[in-house]
Amino acid sequence: MTKAARPVLVVAEQLDAAADMVVDQLNQRDVPVMRFDVAEFPQQLTLTGSHLPQEPGWGGTIDDGRRTARLEEVRAVYWRRPARPLIAGTVPEPYATWAQNQADAAILNVLSALPGVPWLNNPNADRVAAHKPQQLVAATRCGMTVPRSIITNSPDAARNFAREVDGPLICKPILGGRLDIGEERRLMVATHRVDPAEFDDSIRTTAHYFQADIPKAYEVRLIAVGGQVFGGKLVTTSEAAGIDWRTDYGHIEYDTVEIPDDVATSVRWFLASYGIAFGAFDFAVTPAGQWVFFENNPAGTWGWVENRTGLPIAAAHAEYLMGATV
Known part of the structure; x- marks a missing residue:
């Protein structure tokens, strides 16, 4: 099978706008996609993984009844906040919880064992990268200013x-x-x-x-994807939005902002230190122009940034999943 024909696995809930945007970009590039939600496993989705002695990785299939992907041909995995496995209601507790944990581990760990397959992002790495106290240490080591x-x-x-x-x-x-x-x-x-x-x-x-409390001229939702960085500028026009913009979306003005080279370099080092390729970073920019790191969400939202600003974030996801280098 040629590289162009190898599928990308998109693992996300069915109603996920960001996943839709990435799938659309992959379709435009004629990259085959198999999309599923972990909630479909094991009742609607069938996983058959096999590993033989001396083999470099796992083989087998993942099948949802309509499409089938061979594990050894998977090109990349986009893991986008899927739901947990749904166990049949006929299974009583405590066996249902045990079965759910087994199914969860099977999907994630088999896919994680595929050699040389890039991820956005492997949730095993995300769990560590999401720890806020440690993020301040990593950000400081990478040259960022923190509160x-x-x-x-x-x-x-x-x-x-x-x-x-x-x-x-x-x-x-x-x-x-x-x-x-x-x-x-x-x-x-x-x-x-x-x-x-x-x-x-x-x-x-x-x-x-x-x-x-850091004084803010404006805030930035910085999206980093495989080495590319995009700056969504948020100018808040109410006190509530100025403290936490998620509490008052009606008083936010959106724009783009150029990311200083030193900030972009620090962000890339930060992601590399965790072994991840995607991050949704929150920064404040002070009236004096200093960029202050607040936190990074390794599974953060970004669709609204592209929709409000036109930044080509979904395209950057597709390029990374295709194997393009930056």
């Missing part, structure tokens, strides 16, 4: 930090995610400003992540 930060459950330590910063503070989640507050309601825990005068023993209830 002064503390993680603590001590009211006294939090008060001391506030005195040392001697300026506005914010509090943010250490781990991303949402709170389930009802059967059909989920609450996002947003970054918010805090008043040190109100620090009390409630800080002891859990770990709190405090940072110096």
